[in-house]
Amino acid sequence: MLAAISYLSSPKNTKNMVALLPLIAAILLESHIRYLSLRIDSPSTYLTVNLQLIFECIPFLIAHWMASQHSSKQASKWWLSGFIGYPILIYLLSNSLPPYDKWHYLQEQCWLLCSLASLLWLSSQRFKKNQKSKLTSWMSSLFTLNKVVFVICFGWAFVMAGILNSHKEPLLNQPFALIFDTQKLLTNYNQFIWYFSQLLVYAIIVHGTFLFNRYILIRQFLAKHGVLIFVSACLISMVVLTPLLAAIVLTLPVNDLPSNVANLTPGGNLDIINKYNYQFMFLFLSISTPIILAFERQQHHHKLEEIAKQQIKTELKLLQQQINPHFLFNTLNNLYALALTKSEKTPELVLQLADLLRYTVYEGQKPFVLLEKELNYIKNFLELHKIRHANNCRFNLAWPETSHPLCIAPLLLIILIENAIKYGVEHAQENAEVTIKLSLNGNALTLYCENSIPRKNNNDNSGMGLNNLRRRLELLYPEKHTLLVHNHNGLWQTTLSLELSND
Numbered sequence: 001m002l003a004a005i006s007y008l009s010s011p012k013n014t015k016n017m018v019a020l021l022p023l024i025a026a027i028l029l030e031s032h033i034r035y036l037s038l039r040i041d042s043p044s045t046y047l048t049v050n051l052q053l054i055f056e057c058i059p060f061l062i063a064h065w066m067a068s069q070h071s072s073k074q075a076s077k078w079w080l081s082g083f084i085g086y087p088i089l090i091y092l093l094s095n096s097l098p099p100y101d102k103w104h105y106l107q108e109q110c111w112l113l114c115s116l117a118s119l120l121w122l123s124s125q126r127f128k129k130n131q132k133s134k135l136t137s138w139m140s141s142l143f144t145l146n147k148v149v150f151v152i153c154f155g156w157a158f159v160m161a162g163i164l165n166s167h168k169e170p171l172l173n174q175p176f177a178l179i180f181d182t183q184k185l186l187t188n189y190n191q192f193i194w195y196f197s198q199l200l201v202y203a204i205i206v207h208g209t210f211l212f213n214r215y216i217l218i219r220q221f222l223a224k225h226g227v228l229i230f231v232s233a234c235l236i237s238m239v240v241l242t243p244l245l246a247a248i249v250l251t252l253p254v255n256d257l258p259s260n261v262a263n264l265t266p267g268g269n270l271d272i273i274n275k276y277n278y279q280f281m282f283l284f285l286s287i288s289t290p291i292i293l294a295f296e297r298q299q300h301h302h303k304l305e306e307i308a309k310q311q312i313k314t315e316l317k318l319l320q321q322q323i324n325p326h327f328l329f330n331t332l333n334n335l336y337a338l339a340l341t342k343s344e345k346t347p348e349l350v351l352q353l354a355d356l357l358r359y360t361v362y363e364g365q366k367p368f369v370l371l372e373k374e375l376n377y378i379k380n381f382l383e384l385h386k387i388r389h390a391n392n393c394r395f396n397l398a399w400p401e402t403s404h405p406l407c408i409a410p411l412l413l414i415i416l417i418e419n420a421i422k423y424g425v426e427h428a429q430e431n432a433e434v435t436i437k438l439s440l441n442g443n444a445l446t447l448y449c450e451n452s453i454p455r456k457n458n459n460d461n462s463g464m465g466l467n468n469l470r471r472r473l474e475l476l477y478p479e480k481h482t483l484l485v486h487n488h489n490g491l492w493q494t495t496l497s498l499e500l501s502n503d
Contacts, residue, residue, distance in 0.1 A: 019068045019121065020061060026117040027057045030110040037178050049105065056106045057114060059086040064118045068125065075122070083115050109180070145295045149210050153203035161196035171257055171264070198254045202264070205245055206284070212237070213285055214292045234285055242281045246272040349384060356381055360411065368407040371445070371500065375402060375438070378414060382436070385421055393425045393432045400440035406500040408445070409476045413438075415469045416449045416494050424451025424492065443501070449494040453487065473498075 031053040035046050063082020067075040094101040159180060164170045165188055166181035185192055217237065222230035246265055249255065250272065255263040267274025339346065359377050363369050386395055417436060425432045435450040473481045480499035
C-alpha cells in the first residue's frame with residue numbers, strides 16, 4: 001500500500017496517470033451504457049462488461065499514453081496506429097470470425113468516445129505549450145466552463161433525440177433500449193427534428209439554471225454575503241423555479257401523454273410540485289456548485305501564476321540590464337589596454353569588441369538563444385583575451401560539439417568566464433593559467449572554470465556578477481541547474497551544470 005502511494009505521489013507518475021483519466025472515463029461511460037442497454041440485473045454481467053471492454057481498449061490506452069509522451073510526428077504515428085489501425089483490425093476480425101463478432105463489445109460508439117477524449121486531452125496539452133499563438137488563444141476561448149456545459153447539454157439533446165427517434169412511439173412503450181440508430185436518423189429526419197427541437201428546450205433550461213447558479217447565486221450571494229445568505233437564496237430559488245420550469249416543459253408536445261404514462265419530467269407526471277422535481281433541482285445545484293467553485297478557483301490560481309510570471313520577467317529584465325553596463329565597463333577597459341599597446345591589430349580588435357557588444361545588446365535581451373551562438377560569442381571573447389594576455393597567461397580550452405539545436409539563456413556562462421579572467425589573470429603579477437572546459441551530454445551542458453589565485457588576492461570573488469548569476473539560474477532553471485564554487489589549493493574552481501531545452 002505504501003509502495004503504491006509512493007509511486008502515485010511521484011510528479012512524473014501522477015502526470016502519466018492523469019493523461020489516462022479522460023480515456024478511462026470514456027471507456028467506463030461506454031461500458032455502463034452497454035450494460036444498461038442489456039436491461040438485466042446481474043452484478044457478474046456488470047463486472048464482465050466493464051472488464052472486457054477495458055481489456056479490448058488497452059491498445060487505445062497504450063496509443064494515447066505513447067502519443068502524450070512523444071513529439072508531434074511520433075505522437076501522430078502512435079495515435080493513428082491505435083485509434084485507426086486497431087479499429088480496422090477489429091472490423092476485419094469481426095467479418096472473418098463470426099464467434100469473435102458476437103463476443104467483442106468494441107463498437108463505433110466506444111471508438112468515437114475514446115477518440116474524442118484522447119484528442120481533447122492531447123489538444124489541451126498542446127495549447128498549454130503554445131499559449132502565445134493566436135490559434136491557441138482562439139481554441140482556449142472555446143473551452144470556457146459555460147461553453148463546455150452548453151455543448152454537453154446540446155449533445156445530450158442530440159443523443160436523446162436520436163435514441164427516441166430509433167423507436168416507434170418510445171414514450172408509450174417504456175422502458176425502451178438506449179440505442180441510437182443512425183439509419184433511422186436519415187430516414188426519419190423530420191421526426192428527429194421534432195424530438196430534438198423540444199429536447200433543446202430542456203437543454204436551454206438546464207444551461208440557464210447553471211448560469212443563474214454561477215452568476216447570481218454564487219457570485220452575488222455566496223461571494224458577497226456568505227454561506228447563510230447563499231443557502232437561503234438556493235432554497236428560495238428551488239421553491240420558485242422548480243414548479244415554474246416544470247410547467248414550461250409540460251407544455252411541450254412530447255409530454256402530451258396519457259396520465260398513466262411517464263413523461264419527460266423528473267417526477268414523470270403532470271404534478272409540477274412533485275417531490276422528484278425538487279430533488280432534481282437540489283441535486284443539480286449540489287453538483288454544479290462545487291464544479292463552478294473549483295473552476296473559478298483554478299481561474300484565480302491561473303491569474304496569480306500570470307502575475308508571478310510577469311514579476312519574474314521584470315526581475316530578469318533588471319538583472320540583464322545590470323549585465324550590460326558590467327560588460328560595457330570591461331569592454332572600455334579592454335579598449336584602453338589595447339590603445340596603450342599601439343598594436344597594429346588594434347582596429348581589428350576594436351571591431352571585434354564592437355561585435356561582442358552588439359551581441360550583448362541585441363541577443364542578450366532575448367529570453368533564449370541558440371547554444372551555438374552563445375559559444376561563438378564566448379570563443380570570440382576569449383580570443384581577445386588570448387591576444388591581450390599572450391605573455392602572462394596560458395589558456396586551456398575545450399569545446400563541445402553542438403549538433404543539436406539546443407537553446408540557452410544568453411550571457412550566463414560569460415559571467416563565470418569573466419570572473420576567471422578578472423581574478424585569475426588581470427590581478428596576477430606572474431604567469432597565470434585559466435582552464436575553461438565545456439561538455440555536452442545529451443541536453444546537459446557543463447561548464448568548468450579553473451583559475452589560479454594571485455597571492456595578494458585570496459578573497460572570495462563572488463561579487464555582483466556571481467550573485468546575479470545565482471538569481472538568474474533560480475528563475476530560469478529552477479531544479480535544472482547546479483553551481484559549485486570553491487577554493488582548492490590556490491585554485492578557484494567553478495562548475496555549472498544546466499539542463500537545456502530544444503526551444
